[in-house]
Amino acid sequence: MATPTTKSTAAALIHAFIVTGDALGDRADLARFLREQRLVPEGAIPITLADFDEAVALRDGLRAQLDQAAGRPADTEAIARGQRILDGLRVTVRIAPGDAGLSPLAPAVVDEVRRGLARIAGAWAAVLATGEWREIRR
Template sequence: MTPMKTQTPVRISPAAELIAAFVSTGPAFGDRAGLARFLRAHRLATEGAIPITLADLDEAIALREGIRAVLENAPEPDPEVLARGQKVLDGLRVTVRLQPGREQLAPAVVDEVRRGLARIAGAWASVLSTGEWRHLRH
């Protein structure tokens, strides 16, 4: 009998954990209240009322679907889905921190929802730069 080979589990970073949670939200994120719950649960927004517009919700969904399209092992992701997600990223304002720390890309916006999306964008940039996105593939 040959011994069983065990794989060393891959420990993912907090940025990768955030991206994994974001892309796996599914219908729980189908309305503004669901988006607010997600943002609060992942400390991307403060407690209390978050004014979320339908446009904010649409942007969050477009970003989620764009990232999900990259993570799915499809040979060619839907270019429209990618374009919508990229448009959201292009519209987010982030700043690079000069000093090393936990969050190198930080939100440069005051709007609570856009700040949360900017943090997700920073996490996405991190998992892309480290190659961790390959471990998040569906």
């Protein structure tokens, strides 16, 4: 009998992000997702179309990477677009692990939406470091 495993907080966030599908259809959906996942504080979040496009590109890139790792056909251009989003997000390493939560990486940006995406990037880094990304299913 297999021992059940519990997803880390980082893996749970990545899973929630990649399975959004049609639930991430517009800027209001993105704001709701970021709030529900506690990636941004409560209150108004100004989300531009560019912010929304970046979030979708990141999500699609992560999904394509997981497809590729699972041996399914993958959109390599989506992976490249997602990588460009990750390349543009600024994160910093936390010196004290106490409140690391999702990852020892912390957003190093001021804009709330980009902070939320940087937190997703930190979670992705955490699951890559542990190898847990291979167990995330769409």
